[in-house]
Amino acid sequence: MLEITSIVKQYNRQLILNIPSLHLQKGIYWLKGENGSGKTTFLKMAAALIPFKGTISVNGISQKASPLRYRQQISWAEAEPLYPGFLTGNELIALYRQIRNVTGNETATLIRLLDATSYLHNRVDTYSAGMLKKLSLILAFTGAAGLILLDEPFITLDAQACVTLEQLILERNRENDTAFILSTHQDPGEDLRPFCKQLFVRNKTILS
Numbered sequence: 001m002l003e004i005t006s007i008v009k010q011y012n013r014q015l016i017l018n019i020p021s022l023h024l025q026k027g028i029y030w031l032k033g034e035n036g037s038g039k040t041t042f043l044k045m046a047a048a049l050i051p052f053k054g055t056i057s058v059n060g061i062s063q064k065a066s067p068l069r070y071r072q073q074i075s076w077a078e079a080e081p082l083y084p085g086f087l088t089g090n091e092l093i094a095l096y097r098q099i100r101n102v103t104g105n106e107t108a109t110l111i112r113l114l115d116a117t118s119y120l121h122n123r124v125d126t127y128s129a130g131m132l133k134k135l136s137l138i139l140a141f142t143g144a145a146g147l148i149l150l151d152e153p154f155i156t157l158d159a160q161a162c163v164t165l166e167q168l169i170l171e172r173n174r175e176n177d178t179a180f181i182l183s184t185h186q187d188p189g190e191d192l193r194p195f196c197k198q199l200f201v202r203n204k205t206i207l208s
């Protein structure tokens with residue numbers, strides 16, 4: 001599913017990650033590592049959001065050779081999402097539905113499951129951190145990406161939303177064969193744990 005060769009990532013000439021080779025089969029990956037070890041940097045490279053040396057391919061499509069096709073198979077939710085404050089959640093969801101060719105029914109189910117119906121008609125700049133997080137997850141699950149990258153998806157979510165998110169991950173993985181890489185300092189819940197493989201950022205590289 002994910003193939004990495006000779007990745008080197010530096011910020012201001014400081015080496016952050018050096019990954020000679022990494023091959024991941026489809027699955028649900030739990031990415032762990034100390035603060036500042038490079039988890040977000042790794043996810044941002046996989047999401048093709050920041051430049052790096054080396055090559056990344058997902059399902060045989062190279063990020064450098066076919067950037068648009070590559071991006072079409074990736075979905076990404078950042079740790080602390082930011083959206084233009086003057087838009088409503090519903091407007092953002094409509095935009096994603098249009099771009100990703102998704103029906104209203106599909107997003108309605110996500111909105112109901114994450115208990116976001118009551119506030120999505122309001123402007124984003126009125127949302128709490130958890131409300132914003134739920135919106136970012138609804139957007140990440142909108143469409144049929146082959147790989148969903150979630151950076152710290154559980155922070156700020158209430159207990160019920162954490163359980164719902166784990167169920168959504170399991171369901172997508174089971175029904176659509178969607179792969180996931182999640183960066184988190186938490187451990188997976190009981191239901192998800194048996195289906196997760198761990199990845200570690202250690203000594204500036206990724207170990208499986």
Ligand SMILES: Nc1ncnc2c1ncn2[C@@H]1O[C@H](COP(=O)(O)OP(=O)(O)OP(=O)(O)O)[C@@H](O)[C@H]1O
Nearest residue numbers: 011012016033034035036037038039040041042201
């Ligand atoms: N835009 C940037 N400019 C310069 N250095 C950066 C930038 N973003 C991250 N870094 C540095 O890269 C390293 C890895 O950061 P990263 O955010 O990937 O860590 P992380 O593992 O996600 O950390 P945490 O668990 O604290 O979220 C850190 O040393 C950080 O200071």
